[in-house]
Amino acid sequence: MARRNLTTAEIGDIVRTTRKAAGLRQDELAGAAGVGLRFIVDLEAGKPTAQIGKTLQVLAALGCSLDITPPPDTKGARPKDPQKP
Numbered sequence: 001m002a003r004r005n006l007t008t009a010e011i012g013d014i015v016r017t018t019r020k021a022a023g024l025r026q027d028e029l030a031g032a033a034g035v036g037l038r039f040i041v042d043l044e045a046g047k048p049t050a051q052i053g054k055t056l057q058v059l060a061a062l063g064c065s066l067d068i069t070p071p072p073d074t075k076g077a078r079p080k081d082p083q084k085p
Contacts, residue, residue, distance in 0.1 A: 007046070008046040008047065008048045008050065011043070011055070012044045012045055012047075014064065015058060015064075016044040019062060026040045027040075029058065033057045033060070033062075035057055039058075043055060043058060
């Protein structure tokens with residue numbers, strides 16, 4: 001399966017569709033994810049400046065996963081240790 005980059009609008013559509021399929025209102029999802037209602041509204045609208053941490057909280061609350069594939073030339077490279085300066 002070919003990989004592609006999602007737009008913020010597509011992520012918003014996924015959040016909205018998944019939320020509705022789960023039978024949740026926007027305010028219910030906000031409470032479950034620990035974010036504000038305004039954030040859910042903006043995220044579902046595809047706001048390009050939505051905070052990544054809060055977006056990940058919403059995706060997790062919905063049971064969604066997000067996969068990131070590094071470019072081929074970074075195979076074997078190790079991520080920076082967050083404990084080291």
